[in-house]
Amino acid sequence: MAGSGTAHLRPEDDQVLLSVRNLVVEFATGRSEKVHAVSDVSLDVRRGETVGLVGESGCGKSTVAKAIMQLPRPTAGAVEYDGRDLTGLPKRELRATRRKLQMIFQDPISSLNPLRKVKDIVAEGLDIAGSLPKGERAAAVDEMLEVVGLDPAVAGERRPHEFSGGQCQRISIARAIVLDPDLVICDEPVSALDVSVQAQILNLLEDMKARYGLTLLFIAHDLAVVKNVSDRVIVMYLGKICEVASPDLLYAEPLHPYTEGLLAAIPEPDPHAELTDRTLAGDLPSPVDPPSGCRFRTRCPRASARCAEEEPVITERRPGHFVACHHPLDTPQA
Amino acid sequence: MTETVIDPADPGLPPVEPDAPALVVSDLRVWFDTARGLVRAVDGVDLRVDAGRTLGVVGESGSGKSVLSRAVMNILAPSAVVLPGSRIEIEGHDTATLTKQQARHLWGARIAMVFQDPMTSLTPVLTIGRQLTETLRHHTGVDKAAALARAEELLRWVGIPEPARRLGQYPHNLSGGMRQRVGIALALSCSPRLLIADEPTTALDVTVQHQILNLLGRLQSEEGMAMILITHDLGVVAGRTDDIAVMYAGRVVEQAPTTTLFGEMRHPYTRALVRSIPRIADPSHTRLRTIPGRPPTVIDPPPGCAFAARCPHARPRCLAETPRLDGHHPGNVTPGHRHACFFPVGTPQGEQAFADNLAEGRTAAGLPIDERSVL
Numbered sequence: 001m002a003g004s005g006t007a008h009l010r011p012e013d014d015q016v017l018l019s020v021r022n023l024v025v026e027f028a029t030g031r032s033e034k035v036h037a038v039s040d041v042s043l044d045v046r047r048g049e050t051v052g053l054v055g056e057s058g059c060g061k062s063t064v065a066k067a068i069m070q071l072p073r074p075t076a077g078a079v080e081y082d083g084r085d086l087t088g089l090p091k092r093e094l095r096a097t098r099r100k101l102q103m104i105f106q107d108p109i110s111s112l113n114p115l116r117k118v119k120d121i122v123a124e125g126l127d128i129a130g131s132l133p134k135g136e137r138a139a140a141v142d143e144m145l146e147v148v149g150l151d152p153a154v155a156g157e158r159r160p161h162e163f164s165g166g167q168c169q170r171i172s173i174a175r176a177i178v179l180d181p182d183l184v185i186c187d188e189p190v191s192a193l194d195v196s197v198q199a200q201i202l203n204l205l206e207d208m209k210a211r212y213g214l215t216l217l218f219i220a221h222d223l224a225v226v227k228n229v230s231d232r233v234i235v236m237y238l239g240k241i242c243e244v245a246s247p248d249l250l251y252a253e254p255l256h257p258y259t260e261g262l263l264a265a266i267p268e269p270d271p272h273a274e275l276t277d278r279t280l281a282g283d284l285p286s287p288v289d290p291p292s293g294c295r296f297r298t299r300c301p302r303a304s305a306r307c308a309e310e311e312p313v314i315t316e317r318r319p320g321h322f323v324a325c326h327h328p329l330d331t332p333q334a
Numbered sequence: 335m336t337e338t339v340i341d342p343a344d345p346g347l348p349p350v351e352p353d354a355p356a357l358v359v360s361d362l363r364v365w366f367d368t369a370r371g372l373v374r375a376v377d378g379v380d381l382r383v384d385a386g387r388t389l390g391v392v393g394e395s396g397s398g399k400s401v402l403s404r405a406v407m408n409i410l411a412p413s414a415v416v417l418p419g420s421r422i423e424i425e426g427h428d429t430a431t432l433t434k435q436q437a438r439h440l441w442g443a444r445i446a447m448v449f450q451d452p453m454t455s456l457t458p459v460l461t462i463g464r465q466l467t468e469t470l471r472h473h474t475g476v477d478k479a480a481a482l483a484r485a486e487e488l489l490r491w492v493g494i495p496e497p498a499r500r501l502g503q504y505p506h507n508l509s510g511g512m513r514q515r516v517g518i519a520l521a522l523s524c525s526p527r528l529l530i531a532d533e534p535t536t537a538l539d540v541t542v543q544h545q546i547l548n549l550l551g552r553l554q555s556e557e558g559m560a561m562i563l564i565t566h567d568l569g570v571v572a573g574r575t576d577d578i579a580v581m582y583a584g585r586v587v588e589q590a591p592t593t594t595l596f597g598e599m600r601h602p603y604t605r606a607l608v609r610s611i612p613r614i615a616d617p618s619h620t621r622l623r624t625i626p627g628r629p630p631t632v633i634d635p636p637p638g639c640a641f642a643a644r645c646p647h648a649r650p651r652c653l654a655e656t657p658r659l660d661g662h663h664p665g666n667v668t669p670g671h672r673h674a675c676f677f678p679v680g681t682p683q684g685e686q687a688f689a690d691n692l693a694e695g696r697t698a699a700g701l702p703i704d705e706r707s708v709l
Binding site for chain 2: 199263
């Protein structure tokens with residue numbers, strides 16, 4: 001996987017809201033080395049669609065999210081939102097445009113300021129935007145708290161530590177959506193929560209999406225969660241894209257050996273399910289010095305000499321199913 | 335700490351009865367004295383783990399599963415009060431009657447623990463080798479060279495490449511999965527008879543989780559030790575345990591052999607937990623079943639079942655009387671299967687309770703329900 005290419009983009013589709021092309025994010029380390037966090041990633045998201053981005057820790061999925069928000073601006077590549085390239089926008093225009101993009105973070109407790117009251121946390125974006133008079137501001141906050149399932153009369157005056165993790169995530173969702181965004185980037189929004197609370201938050205996100213006509217970019221390492229919410233799934237590995245497809249295609253017939261490995265590792269709540277040893281061995285290689293050719297080859301059961309020399313390019317192997325691999329799973333193993 | 339070097343063949347403990355269960359917990363109550371009142375974190379738990387068996391303990395945050403494991407490991411916070419009548423027996427020894435000397439080589443050697451976060455359970459300022467040899471030398475009294483050789487062997491055993499080089503490295507040099515392997519090597523260094531793994535994979539990626547769980551399973555069968563696997567994820571324990579205990583609000587609400595629990599679950603809470611897991615087999619955008627409300631904070635609990643407020647089967651009896659785990663409830667047929675519910679899932683009594691609530695539009699606790707509320 002380690003693929004570059006743009007075959008999976010939908011340039012002719014006029015409903016595309018966000019288009020990321022050839023995104024590169026590199027970080028300098030102290031010793032004149034570079035961390036290649038994201039290397040030539042392209043993706044697009046249609047209006048009203050939920051795109052799921054999955055991969056292990058360190059694959060660059062959160063870096064993609066932050067680069068879309070221009071936090072910080074990417075090293076190279078374009079992030080086109082509603083027809084405007086955010087990477088080239090002057091600061092003032094970027095701030096105004098970015099109101100339409102909001103983020104929800106992984107750790108609901110540390111992403112809320114512990115010193116402030118919940119109603120002020122939710123209102124902060126509105127205050128910065130300066131778009132509402134005081135009375136309407138309070139009404140908007142109360143309405144939003146109500147929508148996410150909190151009692152505004154009680155919750156508004158309290159501080160984050162008085163709430164459980166799931167309730168804090170509801171507050172984060174209220175804070176993001178009160179600004180009436182078009183695109184919400186959810187970065188591991190449920191991975192810190194218990195399964196029962198996770199289900200509540202996932203249902204809430206689906207409700208919010210329907211109610212406010214949101215477009216979502218949903219980042220998670222849990223494939224079952226991603227399948228539940230997504231219309232299209234992108235699998236990433238070490239700063240590159242491996243596979244792109246609709247969830248039903250991807251999960252039924254994965255084409256990339258990495259996707260297959262990820263799927264095999266999911267714990268099934270069924271005592272009769274077979275436990276397999278056929279999962280990925282080893283750890284993610286260092287992004288400071290990624291493997292040549294296909295970046296997945298060091299852990300891939302199908303790797304050949306070609307994989308070390310030539311980087312695979314994303315191609316449409318079946319209608320709507322894209323993969324970057326020299327030896328995809330629908331070919332016999334060499 | 336003064337070094338008391340112990341003959342590894344005689345750690346000061348009386349001999350183990352060959353048939354003694356690895357762990358017996360009876361009527362364990364651990365309360366915490368807080369500003370808001372006494373929190374009943376563990377409120378009357380009975381458990382038994384036989385030698386070589388694996389018990390899964392499942393529950394949400396706040397259900398008391400970690401306090402239970404810390405009580406067994408004797409590492410409770412100072413504010414914890416273990417109530418009289420609580421009894422913990424490890425390999426047939428009542429832990430309350432052990433001498434200091436015996437206790438020192440029971441916890442950490444005969445019974446060991448793997449923690450959730452391998453970054454905080456290893457000290458960042460000592461090398462891996464130093465941390466491993468410290469335990470070995472303290473408990474088994476071997477010399478430095480022998481301890482280092484054993485440490486290298488342990489790292490190789492838990493699947494760490496280049497073990498000799500790793501001994502000189504610090505925890506921050508390792509990935510999360512590798513750190514958890516070191517945590518496991520540390521716990522297993524003195525060949526414990528019981529291993530408690532408290533959410534050992536919650537901080538890890540799904541691929542690494544799979545590796546670590548496979549590793550624990552392999553080591554357990556090689557060593558023949560008993561294991562308690564604590565988790566909030568029923569998927570993690572489904573294929574890897576002999577028995578499962580489901581905890582809610584400080585109590586075990588259902589306990590059964592693993593296949594029985596999944597096949598004939600009786601407690602509405604167990605069913606709700608299983609149903610809230612998103613399944614790969616379901617099409618995308620499947621509406622997830624949720625549990626209404628949230629777990630209670632157990633301060634001065636009123637009589638009745640702690641789950642009643644969230645339960646679609648709740649009847650007036652559930653609010654007046656606390657169901658006991660070993661009580662005579664409907665549906666208790668499989669040996670080794672116990673549950674604490676008056677109106678269990680899959681029994682005529684349970685179905686009748688739900689039908690009555692449905693007809694009234696709400697449960698006895700006031701929870702509105704309709705046909706979709708089957709949890």
